[in-house]
């Protein structure tokens with residue numbers, strides 16, 4: 547019986563544990579979950595992954611940054627860093643942005659020509 551409850555306890559601890567990556571450092575935020583002013587859920591969403599972008603987007607205070615140092619448990623191996631820098635979404639964004647590049651430039655260019663022509667016509671009438 548004792549063995550069984552031990553196992554259950556370990557299971558519980560494992561699901562409660564939360565590690566994430568910020569600026570190539572590994573953080574164990576298990577004990578910080580309930581204290582996080584931004585809530586537990588946002589941290590859980592980042593569990594096991596690189597949360598750097600979201601952490602920076604929030605614009606955490608200097609105090610928050612100082613506080614974060616207490617939870618560093620290690621550093622990401624340099625060999626694994628490129629994997630973080632190239633998430634699959636980047637590819638989608640690149641494809642998306644290259645197709646919208648044309649619309650972003652062509653539409654304003656046509657509008658500019660149209661405005662210039664209308665202006666010339668207007669001036670000629672005077």
Ligand code: HEM
Pocket residue numbers: 573575582583584585588589592597600601604605606607608609610611613614615617
């Ligand atoms: C070691 C990691 C972290 C620490 C120590 C930390 C600490 C804090 C602190 C102290 C605040 C209060 C506001 C401030 O002082 O800036 C805060 C707010 C917040 N944090 Fe974190 N945080 C961490 C990671 C994250 C991550 C990974 C996210 C992911 C999105 C996040 C999302 C938020 C949000 C949404 C707020 C609320 C902002 C608001 O209400 O204006 N935090 N955090």
